Each structure stands twice: as structure tokens, then as C-alpha cells.
Amino acid sequence: MNAPQTFPGLTFRQDYFDDPAGWKAIGDLLMTVFGVDIGPLDALGGHDRSNMPSAYFDAGGRCVANFAAFSMPLVIDGRKVRAAAWQSGAVLPDYRGRGLFRELIRITLERCEQAGFEAIVLYTDKPALYEPYGFVAFREQTFSGPAPLVAKTIASARRLSVGNPADLALLRETLACRAPVSNRIAVCGQSLMFLLNAYLVDDVTLSWLEAQQAVIAWRQPRAGNVELLDIVAAEIPTLDTILAGLGLAPKTVTVQFPPDRLGWEGTASAVEGDLVFMMRGPETLMPQGPFRLSPMAEF
Numbered sequence: 001m002n003a004p005q006t007f008p009g010l011t012f013r014q015d016y017f018d019d020p021a022g023w024k025a026i027g028d029l030l031m032t033v034f035g036v037d038i039g040p041l042d043a044l045g046g047h048d049r050s051n052m053p054s055a056y057f058d059a060g061g062r063c064v065a066n067f068a069a070f071s072m073p074l075v076i077d078g079r080k081v082r083a084a085a086w087q088s089g090a091v092l093p094d095y096r097g098r099g100l101f102r103e104l105i106r107i108t109l110e111r112c113e114q115a116g117f118e119a120i121v122l123y124t125d126k127p128a129l130y131e132p133y134g135f136v137a138f139r140e141q142t143f144s145g146p147a148p149l150v151a152k153t154i155a156s157a158r159r160l161s162v163g164n165p166a167d168l169a170l171l172r173e174t175l176a177c178r179a180p181v182s183n184r185i186a187v188c189g190q191s192l193m194f195l196l197n198a199y200l201v202d203d204v205t206l207s208w209l210e211a212q213q214a215v216i217a218w219r220q221p222r223a224g225n226v227e228l229l230d231i232v233a234a235e236i237p238t239l240d241t242i243l244a245g246l247g248l249a250p251k252t253v254t255v256q257f258p259p260d261r262l263g264w265e266g267t268a269s270a271v272e273g274d275l276v277f278m279m280r281g282p283e284t285l286m287p288q289g290p291f292r293l294s295p296m297a298e299f
């Protein structure tokens, strides 16, 4: 790697998440810049072991600028892609505009290239930051439509809580052998974001369908509508089986990932908000057609 640029009063550090002081420093930075609490990760066994953080620290041990990449294997249009996900790009307000982030992008890109990732994905509300590096922006889509007919609701589901050790063990076990929730785009082989998002995503319910050995992440944003956020299972059940198991008979369903494995079709519409999904990689790997990475995989 080309030597990191030096900045007065700052020290460059890499892979410092295992140092308790460094781990606290990144937690403080992310809380200050994004208002996001990564504290729940401690109960989940800490950070993703594939994480490659690069950062600048001040003399007092504060992390003033950080960027990280971790392994996020994906299926894109039926093909397994060895992808990296970029996250936690943040610079403290007093240190902005000095080129710290530009240098961290350069280093993180170099590390991903050395590690041999085929593609890099990220979420941002500032796509202009990444376009110069060959990232392409995609507006994600959700899929909505009338619910399928449910012959008989059985309501056999049991609620899971990530805070309960037995439930957490079951979640981990099921995540370890999950099938991609969609062939169009889905994670295959990254579990930690699902568990962290179980804390972070608003109003999400996790239900266990014993007969299908499936975890369903869902919520009910309004009467008559059910929103499906993710399914963790070795075999993806169809939507009518899921609704029957959850004991629900809604009028409409919104699926927050491509529903190609659900035996149901919905109409695609763009996700609202400033956040866009970006990808850097060969043209042949770019997703074709409307997609959304499950919100439980968002990073």
C-alpha cells in the first residue's frame, strides 16, 4: 500500500477495532456524526471479523476520521459475487475539508483491490463523493400488490428476540445456512448486519415458523398492509405460507426485496428518501432490473 498521507497532529491507524479504546473511539465518532449506536454489537460478539477499518486519531485518542470495508458476499442475478461493503465513512466537523476522507477512500479502495473483491457496494446520500471512483448509483425499489389468497391461517409463529440467548442461538444457526432471499440481489454469508438491524430497524418483528424452519422479519405499518423485510431459511417459503404461519390475512403486501422466490409478484416503486445504493465493479455484475437489498442487510 502507498504510505498514508500525513496530517498535522493526527496519527493514521488501521484495524484497531480489537483495541477497546479504539472500539470506543469509533462508537463515539459514529454517535456524533450519524447518531447511530453500535453498542448492541457488544452483545453480539463485537464487530464483523472481516472488517478493515482505516482511520485518523488525534493526540487525545479521539477517532476524527474513519472508513471501513467488510466482506459482504452477494448473489446478483443468480451469480455469487465476492463483494465488499463500505460503511462508517465519517469525519468530525472540525476536521472536514482537509482531504482526510479522500485519503481514506484511496486507502480503502487499495485494500479492497489487494483483497481481491470483485465488487464494492455502499449506501450514501452523497453519490457525488463516490462517482469519481467509478461507483454507479441505483435507486432501490420496493414491491407492492394485493396479498395472495391464504387458504387457512394457522398462526403457528413464535416471536424471537435478539436479546434472548436461546433465540439468538437459533437466529445465528439459521443465518449460517440461509439461502439468498432473492436471486436478483441478496446477501449470502453475512449474518451480523441482520442481527444489528434487528435492534436498529424501526418496529421490526422477528417470527419463527417451525414447520418451515424460517425466520420472518416483518412489520405492519398500517391496517390491512403487511411489510416483509427479510426471510432467513435454507428454503424460502412462499408468501401465502408465510402469511398463513404468521396468522395474517392482509389486503396488501409490501416486500422490501425482490420477491422472485415468493411465488408472488408486486409492482416496483422507488424507495423514498436521499439514500442511494452504489456499486463499483464490472458492467457484467451490475444488477439488471429493479431490486432492493433487504433492509435487514443494510449497512
Ligand SMILES: CC(C)(COP(=O)(O)OP(=O)(O)OC[C@H]1O[C@@H](n2cnc3c(N)ncnc32)[C@H](O)[C@@H]1OP(=O)(O)O)[C@@H](O)C(=O)NCCC(=O)NCCS
Residues within 6 Å of the ligand: 033, 089, 090, 091, 092, 095, 096, 097, 098, 099, 100, 101, 102, 103, 123, 124, 125, 126, 128, 129
Ligand atoms: C462527507 C465527509 C465524510 C467528507 O469528509 P472530508 O474529510 O471533509 O472530505 P475531504 O476533505 O476529504 O473531501 C473529499 C472529496 O469529497 C468532496 N466532498 C466533501 N464533502 C462533500 C459532500 N457533502 N458532498 C459531496 N462531496 C463532498 C470534496 O469536495 C472532495 O472532493 P475532491 O476529492 O474532488 O477534492 C464528511 O463531511 C462527513 O463526515 N459528513 C457526514 C457523514 C457523511 O455524510 N458521510 C459519508 C456518507 S457515505
